[in-house]
Amino acid sequence: MELEANEVMVVAKVRTDKVDLSTYTQLCTLPEGLWNYREQAREITITSKALKTLPEWIGKFDRLEVLRVLGMDWYLNKVCPLRALLE
Numbered sequence: 001m002e003l004e005a006n007e008v009m010v011v012a013k014v015r016t017d018k019v020d021l022s023t024y025t026q027l028c029t030l031p032e033g034l035w036n037y038r039e040q041a042r043e044i045t046i047t048s049k050a051l052k053t054l055p056e057w058i059g060k061f062d063r064l065e066v067l068r069v070l071g072m073d074w075y076l077n078k079v080c081p082l083r084a085l086l087e
Contacts, residue, residue: 016040017063022047022070030055038062044055 027048041065
């Protein structure tokens with residue numbers, strides 16, 4: 001897989017019911033492979049200082065109960081960069 005100049009490939013350890021992307025703080029978009037967990041994932045955690053929108057398909061996760069999205073400065077009471085739930 002060839003990456004663009006501003007892209008970085010990351011590997012996330014996941015359980016099929018719980019996806020934790022909180023260590024990948026540079027995410028601008030959610031990985032397309034996350035869609036493969038749409039029938040099992042109950043919880044998704046994202047911590048990013050760059051993520052501004054969530055893709056529409058995140059709303060199609062059958063069993064999702066918790067979607068936790070945090071900006072990097074949440075502990076300083078700064079605003080999360082997320083501005084929209086749809087792309």
